Amino acid sequence: AASKVNGGSRSGSIVAPLVVNEEFQNIDVNPPKGTRDFPPEDMRLRNWLFNHFKEVSRLFGYEEVDFPVLETEALFIRKAGEEIRDQLYCFEDRGNRRVALRPELTPSLARLVIQKGKSVSLPLKWFAVGQCWRYERMTRGRRREHYQWNMDIIGVPEVTAEAELISSIVTFFKRIGITASDVGFKVSSLKVLQEFFKKYGVPEDLFGRVCIIIDKIEKIPIDEIKKELGFTGISDDAIEQLLQVFSVKSLDDLEDILGGVGEAIADLKQLFSLAEKFGYSEWIQFDASVVRGLAYYTGIVFEGFDREGKLRAICGGGRYDRLLSTYGGDDIPACGFGFGDAVIVELLKEKDLLPELGQEVENIVCALDKDLQGAATTIATALKDKGQTVDLVLESKPLKWVFKRAARVNARRPVLVGKLVRSVSRFCLQVSNFKSNLMTWSSSI
Numbered sequence: 488a489a490s491k492v493n494g495g496s497r498s499g500s501i502v503a504p505l506v507v508n509e510e511f512q513n514i515d516v517n518p519p520k521g522t523r524d525f526p527p528e529d530m531r532l533r534n535w536l537f538n539h540f541k542e543v544s545r546l547f548g549y550e551e552v553d554f555p556v557l558e559t560e561a562l563f564i565r566k567a568g569e570e571i572r573d574q575l576y577c578f579e580d581r582g583n584r585r586v587a588l589r590p591e592l593t594p595s596l597a598r599l600v601i602q603k604g605k606s607v608s609l610p611l612k613w614f615a616v617g618q619c620w621r622y623e624r625m626t627r628g629r630r631r632e633h634y635q636w637n638m639d640i641i642g643v644p645e646v647t648a649e650a651e652l653i654s655s656i657v658t659f660f661k662r663i664g665i666t667a668s669d670v671g672f673k674v675s676s677l678k679v680l681q682e683f684f685k686k687y688g689v690p691e692d693l694f695g696r697v698c699i700i701i702d703k704i705e706k707i708p709i710d711e712i713k714k715e716l717g718f719t720g721i722s723d724d725a726i727e728q729l730l731q732v733f734s735v736k737s738l739d740d741l742e743d744i745l746g747g748v749g750e751a752i753a754d755l756k757q758l759f760s761l762a763e764k765f766g767y768s769e770w771i772q773f774d775a776s777v778v779r780g781l782a783y784y785t786g787i788v789f790e791g792f793d794r795e796g797k798l799r800a801i802c803g804g805g806r807y808d809r810l811l812s813t814y815g816g817d818d819i820p821a822c823g824f825g826f827g828d829a830v831i832v833e834l835l836k837e838k839d840l841l842p843e844l845g846q847e848v849e850n851i852v853c854a855l856d857k858d859l860q861g862a863a864t865t866i867a868t869a870l871k872d873k874g875q876t877v878d879l880v881l882e883s884k885p886l887k888w889v890f891k892r893a894a895r896v897n898a899r900r901p902v903l904v905g906k907l908v909r910s911v912s913r914f915c916l917q918v919s920n921f922k923s924n925l926m927t928w929s930s931s932i
């Protein structure tokens with residue numbers, strides 16, 4: 488059956504037999520665990536959200552890009568022990584290739600920039616909205632897919648790039664009614680860690696691992712953090728100092744601990760100054776504990792959070808100046824962010840800001856007699872040719888049915904195609920029951 492179904496095994500490899508639903512049986516009509524369907528009412532909210540993502544991106548002059556959901560596994564394998572790797576949705580395809588459903592978009596974007604090489608001129612300002620995956624044991628009942636909005640700037644080493652990215656997210660929040668009293672951004676820089684490593688002689692190659700551990704600082708007990716840091720070989724004294732660095736709450740305290748203004752503090756001071764110019768100072772605060780849990784960040788990092796502390800991070804991003812060179816590309820500076828489609832919806836629900844998005848159609852066209860279906864079709868086509876939306880009733884239905892459907896599809900105007908000879912009084916009585924005060928009555932043609 489297998490060879491018949493998939494045309495026999497090519498190139499001699501053993502092809503796993505496809506599961507063929509030979510006889511009809513009750514299949515599970517729910518989507519696979521951790522995934523979602525988008526029926527019309529959910530698709531309207533998703534389109535509303537994604538349209539805001541895309542309109543803000545275009546407002547800032549960014550170009551849309553996209554990549555395959557399926558990538559080679561190697562694109563996401565980094566040695567730093569990130570959660571994103573532990574949850575990689577990876578498998579071996581029929582060509583024995585190791586592939587993965589992308590857990591994020593940044594590596595694909597980096598791959599495309601390298602592929603484009605000198606054929607593109609820097610800086611690049613790209614955005615994408617794409618589905619990302621993780622494989623988590625469903626015991627935690629969490630989702631395995633979400634859609635992420637990404638904006639990235641490739642080729643700008645200055646902090647002006649990060650400042651613009653945060654501005655674009657603030658613009659998005661304002662468009663959907665979220666204010667600085669609902670949401671803020673915790674901002675820090677991983678150059679703090681670099682300067683600390685230099686000061687305490689910690690080997691550079693521990694950078695990614697230490698970031699991943701520090702990212703858990705608010706999620707697991709501090710003793711566990713110390714233990715995991717101890718496993719990296721960092722001395723106890725350095726660990727104590729390190730935890731002090733990640734607990735400071737102001738740039739001045741940081742300056743004291745690091746013994747002066749290095750690159751990290753200079754970058755952060757510039758970002759806060761630019762925030763004034765962009766007009767979003769009230770949205771951001773320094774928080775040394777932000778490391779974002781991805782090993783490729785190298786500079787400023789930021790994370791959007793809900794001030795009531797009820798939800799997980801809303802979005803996050805930062806500078807990743809080394810990522811392209813780790814893939815064999817040139818050492819091109821880059822920064823970007825990812826913004827998921829789930830937490831923001833929870834926040835909108837919390838703030839009672841979900842939009843009312845009913846179905847809308849301008850016309851419902853119906854033939855009152857079977858032999859007028861052709862006339863109704865001609866009228867419907869004429870309306871569509873003029874750019875009007877039309878729900879054409881495709882079979883002969885009683886008027887009562889038509890008005891019920893008109894109400895359900897929220898039609899603004901019923902267009903009823905009938906013969907003039909029909910008694911007007913009965914007709915008007917039925918029409919007057921319809922809520923809309925707008926209607927056109929087309930005589931038969």
Ligand SMILES: Nc1ccc(Br)nc1
Nearest residue numbers: 590620621630632633
């Ligand atoms: N990276 C990632 C992918 C999918 C989901 Br749901 N969450 C995070």
